[in-house]
Amino acid sequence: MSVYLTPNTPSGLLNRxxxxxxxxxxxxxxxxxxxxxxxxxxxxxxxxxxxYVYKSEDELTKNHQEKQKALITGHMPEDKINSDLCPVRLYELHTVYTSKLNPSNNRLWQYPRDAYQYGDESWYQNRPMGRDKLASFLKCLSQKVPLSQVYTNHSIRVTGVSTCILGQGFSMPQIMAVSGHRSTSSLALYQRVSDTEKQQMGNAISNKIIGQENLPMLPSTSHTITHTAIL
Incomplete structure (x- = not known):
């Protein structure tokens, strides 16, 4: 709910x-x-x-080499309950963000205009954001809001793939289809299993040996780990 994430200003809309x-x-x-x-x-x-929003273009990244042509993308579905902050509505072509971008520049991330009116056709400059500016996104936002500590962009990725969200109910292959990780070993670094879950898994093995049915697994009590991002 921070003013720095309001969709009613160029910088807030860009941040959100x-x-x-x-x-x-x-x-x-x-x-x-x-x-x-x-x-x-x-x-x-x-x-x-x-x-829903999906990634329609592949990019050559560390985790997605040219010879691997499968499209790696998640889906960002619309929020029909909180329509004012619906991620699809805020992004959607000809509606909010993309329609406010500078028409003379094809980049997705552009600097907000210093002076604007709400009804202006364009809220952004003919000046794309560079790698360094984008790399400091969450660090700067953490300091402005302010958050309880200074986070990095990598914190967002960890939150998404760890047991905080996707790691709590989806398999590693499913998560890899969204995150672009090329091996389960690299993705496993984000997963943490609690002692309760380990106890349940041990009981599952014991029950199989003696022919008993397993009880349903309890919800994960794991938390994301403290980490150092490599920017």
Whole structure:
């Protein structure tokens, strides 16, 4: 609810859309953000009519080499309950963010204009954000809000793939299809299993040996780990 994330100002809208992209797609800290264009993400629609944002262009990254042509992308579905902050509505072409970008520049991340009016057709300069500026996104936001500590862009990725969110109910192959990790060993660094869960798994083995049915697993009590981001 911070003013720095309000969709009613150029900088707030930029911050919110970038936070959504980083979280829903579990992006690496500096994964070609400065090369993203207005066509990097597109709007799709599920059979039930629900809209979603997906990555329509592959990028050559550390975890996705040229010979691996499979498209790695998550889905950012619309929020029909909180429509004012719906991530699809805020991003959607001709509606909010992309329609406010400077038409003379094809980059997705542009500097906000210093002076603007709410009804202006464009809120952003013909000046794309560079790699260093994008790399300091969450660090700067942490200091402005302020948050309880200074976080890095990598913190968003860890939150998405760890037991805080996706790691609590989805398999590693499923998460890898969103995050772009190329091996389970690299993804496993984000997963932490509690003693309670280890006890349950041990009991599952014991029960199998003696022919008893396993009880349902309790919800994960794991937490994301403290980490140092490599920017």
């Amino acid at each position: 859309v970038q936070m959504n992209i980083r979280l829903f797609f579990c992006r690496r800290a500096n994964e070609n953000f400065d090369q993203m264009t207005k066509s990097t993400f597109q709007i799709g629609k599920y059979p039930d009519g629900t809209r």
